[in-house]
Amino acid sequence: MEASERADEFIPAGLASLGIEADEVELAVMNAAHGMFWPAILDLLSLDTTDVVPERNPDLSRAPQ
């Protein structure tokens, strides 16, 4: 199945499923945000990170162990 980037499906469905209300202006902003971020999020999710062993309790003040 092709991933959908269509804001007119994703945003109303997401808002409805969480019970979040949004007015027209907020929806316009969300549509713009979706257009900007969603393709990049799909790209991010498509990166193969199976070989990346997660840091356990990472200490961000230091180099990784």
Add this chain to the structure above:
Amino acid sequence: MSALDLSLREQAAAIAKGDADPGELLDEALARIEQRNPAINAVVETFPERSREMLAAAPPGPLHGVPIVVKDEWPLPWRAQRFGAAELLAPTAPAESGPYRALRDAGATIVGVGNMHELGAGSTGNVSVYGPARNPWDTERCPGGSSSGPAAAVAARLVAGAVGADGLGSVRFPAAYCGLTGLKPTFDRSAMAGHHMAATTTLIVSGPLCPDAADCRLLGSALFGESLAAGDAAGLRIGVIRDPVSEDVAPEVREACEAAIEALRAETGGEVREVSLPDLPAATLAAILLINGESLGGVTPERLNRLNPEVSPIARGFIKYRALLPASAIVQAGRIRTLMRRRLAALLEEVDVLAWPTIPAVAPPLESPLVELPSGTHTADQANVRGAALANLTGIPSISVPVGLGAGELPIALQLGAAWGRDELLLDAAEALERANGRRWVEALPPLARAETETAEA
């Protein structure tokens, strides 16, 4: 010339020697805020009696009697932070925050609260519940964000030092737009207590904004609670990444930054190496996802339905969009963080610092914060975040240093990043760069500050 026009360290030294009266300095700072602030909206609140009480009780510390501005991101004992917004998503109340305690214990006087981009969610500073802050170099231009007010206040010489916060570049962008030096410390090294996300953030740090690196060292030492000793950047190994972050920038920015890198190499007797750091766009998005996810901690859908209508429509829309971000993307962002931390650790064995432009173009207009790059027209936020997010994602320190003036006499800045805990090296390198260019750019004054200084000198 007013003592207020001295550097932070010169002000502190003059007070310590008895050559300057801290009470008079405070009065001068308050008067200058009244005089210059209406043009830039950098300081959103002063509290002269509280400042005088703070001064009266000030210990003989390294910043004794020196006036400082603090971003509207931390509470003070007499004032809750507003985060530049009509409403925060977290409860706030007046309190002794970490930066407040650090400044108090160093003997400093908090003279005012600095404006900021609404909810910290912008690199321009043109949106705030207090109205936009303005850039002292051109008051129709963005001062940068989110620490807009602290930067504009220092650039206009209302004070010589200010405390900002950096979660995705929020110290470095305004430092760059306003021609200042701004340090994003190693994660968890500077005072953060009292911030409404202190317990949950893995990206945000407090940091100093000052005219130059030596002042950042002094103010940073207070925020770190330890002396940031001056060292030597001799033989500096400078890594340059050939990536859109360093190449998709305005020609004048590229030219100034390349000249600065060469000047830094020559000054330190070091070397420049081209290095590779793949997946930078993924790292940028990972940082954006993580900070947006962390900011929603404890926020219910019902709470989102009760957002204050005075929060800007853009912020309301973005906050609600955050609630729809898939958990799988947040988890993937964590893995990208691990990947980039490991790659950076290896890279920072080969070089001492990474260098690239802090901002890809000079400060855009307040009314339309767009930038023209070789790849086309972008919002300033989209373009700016590419160069800043890596440091927040991985925890490394990073510094923005002024390296020139571009079109319209607007500042250009170079960013240097180093390994975890090597904040001192960044300050050393910034000082070497200042020496290399004869301190020309750190001593350049914007028109708002220049006119009066020239009049006084004449």
